Amino acid sequence: MSFLIVGASVAGTRTAIALRQRGFAGRIVLLESEEHWPYDKPPLSKDLLAEGDVPDVPRLLTPELAAEFDLDVRLGVHATTLDPERQVVVTHTGEEITYERLVIATGARARTLPVPSGLAGVHTLRTLDDATALREGLAGRPRVAVVGAGFIGAEFASAARRRGLDVTVIETLAVPMSQILGEEVGREVSSIHALHGTELVTGARVERFLGSKQVEGVALADGREVPADLVVVGVGAEPNTQWLEGSGLPIDGGVPCNDRFEVEGFPSIFAIGDLALRRHPLLDVTARIEHWTSAGEQADAAAAILTGAEPPAPQLPYVWSDQYGSRIQIVGRPSLGDLAHREGSMSEGRFRAVYTDADNTPIAQVSVNDARVVAAFRKNHRRGGSLEDLVGESTPAR
Template identity: 40%
Template sequence: MSTPADVLVVGAGAAGLTVVESLRRKGYRGRITLLGEEPGAPYDRPPLSKQVLAGTWEAERTHLRTRDVLDALEAELVLGERAVALDAATRTVRTTSGTELRAEAVVLATGLNARRMPSLSGAEGVHVLRTLDDAAHLRRELRAAERLVVVGDGVLGAEIAATARLMGTDVTLVGPQTAPMRAQLGHDVAQLLAALHTRNGVQLRPGTLVAGLESDDGRVTGVRPADGDAIPADLVVAAVGSTPATDWLAGSGLLLEDGVVCDSRCRAADGIYATGDVARFHHEGLDRPLRLENRTNATEQSMLVAANILGEDRPYSPVPYFWTDQLGVKIQVYGLPTPTATVHIVEGALEQGRFVAQYADGEDGPVAVLGWNMPKQARQHRHHLIDRYTRAPRPEAVTPR
């Protein structure tokens, strides 16, 4: 495969910027265009629900690179322009202004959109948290609010609840699970996280579905569960998940199923790649499609995409990883905990508030490792998972179009 004369990267977040940097680092001197929907410099998202929301970081601190570093990449930055259509056959992207951008290689790194529920709309004081502007707006209102209800008990919802509680706000965390982040941590560790939130004053409403909002004169006053009385609120955050930003790709000729479907090289079609939260790639070690939503994946996958654009032909078979900081506890998870996995403490102790847990599923051996305030030790136990996630390749389940 010949090196493309030019590369167009759609999405100017961590994933898209990493593609650009990796191409230059590998010596690529062709033309690169980085297209981004937001007008400002590329920034990091994990701090939004923690440091930015708490006010310990100014917005500028989230910027991934300084202007001088961006200029040194010698890439054309087209910011404040949203991609609205792709013709995969000609690798042409059209933007909101009607501009058409064409390249021999196109990388899709458009990330996610916050999911919005009709039952959580129609009143002032209801927020989502996805962008830097979202975080700034939420912080302004949070500083004046006494009672916050967070709807959604996944990673984002739990982080927002933790941050708001540390700011002194009365917080209620509502969600359908039996404990916060049960889907990511499994039952046992999620119960520990629930206890941590409760000790710090977060009011939990597990197993609760939300039917709608209460409001007065257009301003939210509470959340109405499917069963029971309304929960009072001056402010509501809907953290009910996200969806891959693929709406603009309808009719493009690409396969779209919970993201942009790719092969193990992150290739969605001839000359078209996807990376980061939007990419649903074939994981050769697991022999199934996988889409990962985390900052580490955005970086590692984008580095591989850059390598494959330049002809290295490498599969992407990572050991999945994510982390979260909540109420003074740092949690790292390697692998994919399953609902049926048995949890064993292999280092540290629960009563010490520092431990490494191994998740085992039947006779298949360990499927995941979790560190609770033991980041170094958790990473050391990661090696038990490498064979599972990097098995010899099988025939691909996805053929790029």
């Protein structure tokens, strides 16, 4: 038996290492488009953008680890085609690599806006090279515009403000993150921008970028113009499925797979990480979960299943975001419940919102600067505790 893993970020590298740790002794080949040894992405929008010495980005794999785990890692190799009948992946050089088991872990890329760009100073943020270019751009003390007030946009805005730069965040929604957190909590959490001197423009659509070679600003559909020398577009991510077009694999805004990570109809092909479209075992929703923790958990579970072992117990989705010195943590999917309890505020530097299902059982929580309530929420969820068990006598939201 041998494994070919395409994509060597969190999902791909963790699968490879977990396969070895579970005793798999056969061949493991990893293909990775980037030339860099695999690195972690969360610091790219956080520590890497801070002023001062360039911090080391944590590596997911090094030459030493690859040797220790006997992994055949091929960097700078882009998979271009998959032929499931012949069990072959073709690379950008035309090389054909055969597999017995294929793990697709090609993740996602930054989404762009449907407006022409090509101007210097307009960036997205997904890779180490993106972050390095942005770090250099920030050093020139530009006026900054951020398109999109999701986590990546908010973290970039925060990093730029912490350097004392003028920052405007432009968001299409009337309330940032309301599709995830609901209006009330979205409004509270995004108030962090104003508290730190970042201008937030909501309900705004980008019409075009201003400038001829170098960006000079952003023109909005309502006629307003936001001057900027550096623009970051943070409007979400698209799954990297282009190389699978024509392979016959199902592609539906991601790669649909079953509970065992098997791609439907292709028993020797597995999909994990940001691009996997899968029913979450605890939530009963089918979704791509684009969180660092989830990519690692999926890798561990897939490696267990692929080696015939029992997978670890599934966990609720978890994501964190660091903004202006505050840590925002979300457990579960707030959009699947109703806001049932809130306490604190962003201006106090501590905030918590709990969401319940129709039975008034807590199913999700957003919290700021309080790791203890994250642990308390998980514990309460595991034992099926009530809202009262979780929050005691605190003031309810309704």
